[in-house]
Amino acid sequence: MNTLEIQGLRITLPGTARPVLDGIDLTVGAGETVALVGESGSGKTLTSRSALCLLPPAAVTEGAVRVDGHDVLTMDADQLRALRTGTVAMIFQDPRAAINPLRRIGDFLTESVRLTRAMNQAEATAQACELLDAVGLDASALRKYPGQVSGGMLQRVMIAAALMGDPALLLADEPTTALDVTTQAEVIALLGRLRERFGTGLLFVTHDLDLAAAISDRVYVMYAGRIAESGPAEALFAHPRHPYTAALLASTPRMEGPRGRLAAIDGQPPDLRQALHGCAFAARCPLATGICEREAPPALSAPGKPEHQAACHHSDRLEGSAVDA
Numbered sequence: 095m096n097t098l099e100i101q102g103l104r105i106t107l108p109g110t111a112r113p114v115l116d117g118i119d120l121t122v123g124a125g126e127t128v129a130l131v132g133e134s135g136s137g138k139t140l141t142s143r144s145a146l147c148l149l150p151p152a153a154v155t156e157g158a159v160r161v162d163g164h165d166v167l168t169m170d171a172d173q174l175r176a177l178r179t180g181t182v183a184m185i186f187q188d189p190r191a192a193i194n195p196l197r198r199i200g201d202f203l204t205e206s207v208r209l210t211r212a213m214n215q216a217e218a219t220a221q222a223c224e225l226l227d228a229v230g231l232d233a234s235a236l237r238k239y240p241g242q243v244s245g246g247m248l249q250r251v252m253i254a255a256a257l258m259g260d261p262a263l264l265l266a267d268e269p270t271t272a273l274d275v276t277t278q279a280e281v282i283a284l285l286g287r288l289r290e291r292f293g294t295g296l297l298f299v300t301h302d303l304d305l306a307a308a309i310s311d312r313v314y315v316m317y318a319g320r321i322a323e324s325g326p327a328e329a330l331f332a333h334p335r336h337p338y339t340a341a342l343l344a345s346t347p348r349m350e351g352p353r354g355r356l357a358a359i360d361g362q363p364p365d366l367r368q369a370l371h372g373c374a375f376a377a378r379c380p381l382a383t384g385i386c387e388r389e390a391p392p393a394l395s396a397p398g399k400p401e402h403q404a405a406c407h408h409s410d411r412l413e414g415s416a417v418d419a
Contacts, residue, residue: 097263097295098122102157110366116319122295129298129306132316138299142265145182162262179210183256184265189248193240200236203255225254246277267299282309303346307331315339318364318374325402335404337379381408
């Protein structure tokens with residue numbers, strides 16, 4: 095059973111000429127790690143937050159967002175409260191912006207389960223200690239204030255807090271962006287171990303393709319509010335079927351790569367104030383033809399690989415093209 099199942103999600107905001115999310119289909123299985131990658135503004139964070147129904151004011155939605163089989167978009171306030179405290183948890187990008195600096199870490203960890211009466215004080219403290227140990231910290235952290243620990247330690251506290259309610263789904267919104275490279279690797283390894291230990295589905299939002307490749311079972315590549323490509327991580331990164339995915343990979347710096355200027359994607363993502371009539375990537379794509387400007391491409395599977403799909407009219411031309419060079 096899928097922990098998260100998004101079907102045909104379309105979100106429109108006032109003042110925009112096109113949906114900010116346009117027909118998103120995405121699944122996360124129990125115990126599976128799925129990465130959602132793309133440029134800033136592509137809709138990654140909004141997609142992940144839809145699992146908590148944390149949407150902008152006046153947003154108009156179509157489609158379904160099911161968590162453990164229940165449509166989040168149709169829930170009332172009490173149901174959403176229960177969802178956010180016990181079924182879905184989120185790890186935010188900047189832990190210092192998400193934790194009250196005037197309260198001790200122990201209060202932060204135990205507050206939610208105590209307020210919902212899921213646990214008493216003793217039980218909540220015992221669970222907090224167990225989870226701190228799981229993320230590599232000891233019980234002394236309970237007595238400290240956020241300003242007394244490092245950024246890496248505070249992100250570990252955030253992960254422990256997210257697991258306090260034993261969630262079925264964990265949403266990680268670029269949780270390593272503010273960390274140094276060494277701490278980033280430690281947090282990624284920690285998330286992998288915790289996923290295996292607790293059997294939690296993990297949706298990992300990032301703009302770092304190498305990071306996505308290291309942690310995920312499957313990957314969705316987003317562009318301009320649409321899914322450009324999706325599939326098993328190994329196959330998608332080894333043989334991309336969409337020019338946007340290939341261009342992102344080509345622009346990723348590598349130690350073993352040739353010296354010189356990095357490849358870049360010319361142009362800008364489409365403006366939300368302008369309607370889209372064809373492929374969202376057409377204006378920046380070296381493979382684009384007239385059909386790309388007229389018709390939005392459907393998601394088609396690679397030959398013999400039904401799980402590897404790309405929304406591109408010219409996927410068969412990608413291998414060996416200039417994009418792949």
